[in-house]
Amino acid sequence: MAHRLAILKRHLEGANCASSTENFRYTVNNRFLTREQRQFYEKNGFVVIPRLVDPERLETYRDRFEQISMGFVKIDLMTVMRDVAYAKTNRDRSPITKLQNFQDDAVLFDYCRLPSVLDYVSDFVGDDVMAMHTMLINKPPDPGTLSSRHPMHQDLHYFPFRPADRIVCSWTAMQRVHRDNGCLVVQPGSHQTVGRLLPHDYPKWEGGVNKMYHGVDYSPDMPRLHLEMNAGDTVLFHPLLIHGSGTNRTMGFRKAISCHYASSHCSYIDVKGTTQEGIAKEAEGMAKKMLGFPISYTDTWKVRSRLVKGVEGSLSQSS
Template structure:
């Protein structure tokens, strides 16, 4: 058994006996008894304790129906019209790519890196969301990764699933505790249409696990890596959410989503934030190196074989200042 898996077993062993997991509050470097949240933020003491122990926090009705409709309209416009947005990537499910052509937004399962689209980027700057972000990462905030997800009805191949993973697997910047994701349901999200599934408390191991493509018969979407040797017996929580409900979670929290068993598309919008005082790391020789080589290979096909860049360079162009001072993550 790997060292990382042993540490997960330690956390979850007593849960299987029907007990509630507990967290030991250790003094952070700033003298606070909290490690993962900032003093003086919007979070109540109960909310801080929940996030500290579980690695996520759901806040109800945080984004208004009118704002959600704006993002839906913009998504449809991008998918159905000739809209050029620098850096934006349009993705299709592996099953859709192999089937007959579907027009418009039904052909698109995700758009990501919309940081240069001023309509969608407004989500990343919402006054209702930013106070929660600053309660985790502080007041100097960079948007580092953006997505609008349009999870399709599963065609029977189970390809609409997203394997259990840790988001830090993709990020060449640290420290992990100064990174947080906001993920907002754009409609009713439930188990039938593939809500988020999380393993509470797994952020506290401090371990980035090995990831790889799962061996699924129906195929796996590009970059949908999952934890190697994932143990499905670990206790999990299904985050059923209403429109506008938003979950904030730590980048080491193990999470994924099930397949969409309905006939409709399940939409959500998200942004990963980091303190601008985070720093880039060299992933060579780490568990992230293989992913970096894959991403660089894809980028070479788009940019040209003669263009010189690194994995770190590719991430630098994804960032955009949200508030406060630019720091180590600035593109310049």
């Protein structure tokens, strides 16, 4: 509460007022972003907000993850993912590396409804907000295969809705994240210097690649920045930003929780004949295996999306 009051006071005092001569494309407001933060995002495609989520909340999410991991709680339609290297040896005992689509779990989905997060999200997508994709990431200690890496990619590759500028990811560190345990790596400014969705495919890694870990053709010589963060720090980033994460070289798991948001007034697109046609077919296959019947790529997104602020639009389940 104190955090929000401080931001609101600064707003009322006019500290957030951007110059009327400035042109902003990737943000719509600066009610909670400072002018400097807004300018930074426009240029770089990401911005880190320190201490945005309370430690007590993070502990609640951690406890829930443990309950799910031990089988005490089962959530409908949630996807449980495991590292390919562990799964090859003993899948049933291999550690969970990611929970996806936890929109039907009130405990974890609490993150997507946090006013402290939605305040900032609204400055990127507007006041009518849909939570589209949820993840709790539990990056495991790498067993020597380097499979704990996540290839450099653009999140828009997975999304059949536009416009891209009205989509933003909120990614919160649940503990100290750094280069040793595989923090996020970003290519600053790639959302505008590349400016388009690139072709994605599975990288040819000797140790194997995790399911749905698609990447772009990316040279290690290209400029990149490692985002080392403390628990509760939150990075908000554009879906065209090229990013990934490194190998976890520690003995512990690295946890983070995230949600992709979009304006409820975005529209679904037909990905047939585009670079996204492959991911659509792969996702439809996974959905059919889980549900037992076929479902379109667009409908998989309608099922998992939830209105979290404002009014419904073209992305809602009922439209």
